[in-house]
Amino acid sequence: MHSGKFLSFRPRHQVPGPPCSILHNRYMGVAAPTSEEAHMVEISGSRGDLPGRHESYWMATSPETAFPPLDGEGRVDVAVIGGGIAGITTAFLLKQAGLTVALLDAYRIATGTTGHTTAKITSLHRLVYRYLIDRFGSKKAKQYGDANQAGIEMVASLVRDYNIPCSFERKPAYTYAEFEEERDLVAAEADAARSLGLPAAFTDEVPLPGRTHGAVVFEDQAQFHPRNYLLLLAGHLPGEGSYVFEMTRALDIEERAGGVNVKTDRGSLSSDYAVLATHYPIYDRPGAYFARMHASRSYALGIRIDEPFPNGIFINAGDPVHSWRSQPTEDGDLVIVTGVAHDSGTVTDTRAHYRNLETYARxxxxxxxxxxxxxxxxxxxxxxxxxxxxxxxGHDRVFVATGFQKWGMAAGTAAGMILADLILGRTNPWAEVFDPLRFQDQPEFPEKVKKRLAAAGGAIEIDANRIDRETEAIPPGEGKVVEIDEEKIALFRDEHGKVHTLDPTCMHMGCTVAWNNAERSWDCPCHGSRYGADGRVIESPTVRDLKEKEVVRK
Incomplete structure (x- = not known):
């Protein structure tokens, strides 16, 4: 392995001080917001017609970070791209093993999906074990369960060993039947999980309001405050040839003999290995992942209720899916309820989902x-x-962790353990079931995508009356994709009334984005890329902004 010494690195911001100190003061060591961060705040602003503060509880109650961006060229043993739970855990374990690592995040660490999770740490994933046994056999189903159980115990041990103040609590986890016809499914799940050695049982006692018809329950599962946990782990990374680089977007990976080169918008990193922990892999040269995953968006409310919340974490067995858990706060328990999931980019009136979730909770x-x-x-x-x-x-130096199915806390931790073992040349007992190579067929990457991306942007002539009718119908702060003369245009009217015109072609694989009115973003229905109202990237797999579309009135 190489030393990891940087050839040209000049920090622009002060890295937070000793790891434990970053949890005591939300604004300790925080640099002034960059233009990118100001943009993020703007596009996620509050909407007065929706319930609650538009921010996850974890983001609102944890310190901000101020790790520097990459500045120049350098080398480490392992470059880890993506600062969520999988990326941070992988980087932490590799550094503990003696390697030099660089953790890169396009914005601030633990602000993506990990910063917006329900933060259940559990191996009970609704009704999965009967399915896994039928599809993969008992051996691999057990690997899946054991990996998630190990993820729970890894979090517990790190919380204990590093005295992390992250509200870690052991809780029983329930998947419950709301209807009589679901009872047999829940009972079968309990039997399947128990046959794999998991801490499973069937119970008729579900401590939730209203009538239920039994549940599978796993004892000794857990919950925590994910950002307070991860920020402390990340605080242990810088030093001894290792780094955390924020506000650094990875653009591409170049594989070559003996290593890889990670190209970013701030410079480049050479390393022996690269880990893609970016949720959807930004580097998909085999062209396999675009056909093997889809993005799903779900919603959460943090509410106060006028009665004690029962001990446990809960999710129902049927559809539509809803989950419940509580979080201790200085003002008593905050109850987190989630649900109303849909494929990303397929629903435009996303504000209705928040309202529907509130109606359900009440x-x-x-x-x-x-x-x-x-x-x-x-x-x-x-x-x-x-x-x-x-x-x-054929890509033995690039590793990936993705597709956590909304269960990323235990599984993302297990991913860090698996990837650390693979990079260190150690045998991992669970790697087989998760191996991305389990699909032998390679879907063909559409050549037409390149042509579509190359044609994006530019100028179009449109009848003035038609464009005026379309833009006048858009309220301030809203957007819409319109089609005029067989040309699609993404229109956004800002709070000052000015209309901005973009090409709605997603710069990942050429799909057409849709307006998300709750988050004020352009979302891609194909692979989940997201852009701010102004077209700037806010969520991968895309690494390029939407192109401007000049409208010439005729």
Whole structure:
């Protein structure tokens, strides 16, 4: 392995001080917001017609970070791209093993899906074990369960060993039947999980309001404050040839004999290995992942209720899916309820999902207030198992962790353990079931995508009356994709009334983006890329902004 010494590195911001100190003061060591961060704040602003503060509880109650961006060229043993739970855990374990690492994040670490999770740390993933046994056999189903159980115990041990103040609590986890016809499914899940050695049982006692019809329950599961946990781990990374680089967007990876080169918008990193922990891999040279995952968006409310919340974390077995958990705060328990999931980029009136979730919550509990609201994007794989391991055949120095199916806390931690073992040349007992190479067929990457991306942007002539009718119908702060004379245009009217025109062609693979009115973003329905109202990238897999579309009136 190489020394990891940087050839040209000049920090622009002060890195937070000793790891434990960053949890004591939200604004300690925080640099002034960059233009990119100011942009992020602007596009995620509050909407007065929706319940609660538009921010996840975890983001609102944890310190901000101020790690520097990359500045120049350098080398480390392993470059880890993506600062969520999988990336931070991988980097932490590799550094603990004696390697030099660089953790890169396009914005600030633990602000993506990890910063908007429900933060359940559990191996009970609704009704999965009966399915896994039928599809993969008991051996691999057990690997899946054991990996997630190990993820729980790894979090518990790190919290204990590093005395991390992150509200870590052991809780029983329930998947419950709301209807009589779901009872047999829940009972079968309990039997399947128990046969794999998991801490499973069937119970008729579900401590939730209203009638239920039994549940599978796993004892000794857990919950925590994910950002307070991860920021402390990340605080241990800088030093001894290792780094955390924020506000640094990875653009591409160049594979070559003996290593890789990660190209970013701030410079480049050479390393022996690269890890893609970017949710959806930004580097998909085999062209396999675009056909093997889809993005799903779900919504959360942080509410106060007028009665005690029961001990446990809960999710229902049927559809539509809703989950419940509580979080201790200085003002008493905050109850987190989630649900109303949909494929990303396929729904434009996303504000209705927040309202529907509030209506559901009020039908179950006496809600005193709605304090927070947020949404998160997750990736769903073809066979309900994450992809963790080598990116593809012939790509032995690039690793990936993605497709956590909305269960990323335990599975993302397990991913860090698996990837650290693979990079260090150690045998991992669970790697087989998660291996991305389990699909032998390679989908063909569409050549027409290149032509579509090359044609994006430019100028078009449009009848003045038609464009005026379209733009006048858009209220300030809203956007819409319109089609005029067979040309699609993404229109956004800002708060000052000015209309901005963009090409709605997603710069990942050429799909047409849709307006998300709750988050004020352009979302891609194909692979979940997201852009701000002004077209700037806010979520991968895209690494390029939407192109401007000049409208020439005729």
């Amino acid at each position: 039908a179950i509990y006496p809600v005193a207030s709605v304090d927070y609201r947020w949404s998160a994007q997750d990736y769903i794989t073809l066979d309900r198992v994450p992809y963790i391991g080598r990116l593809a055949a």
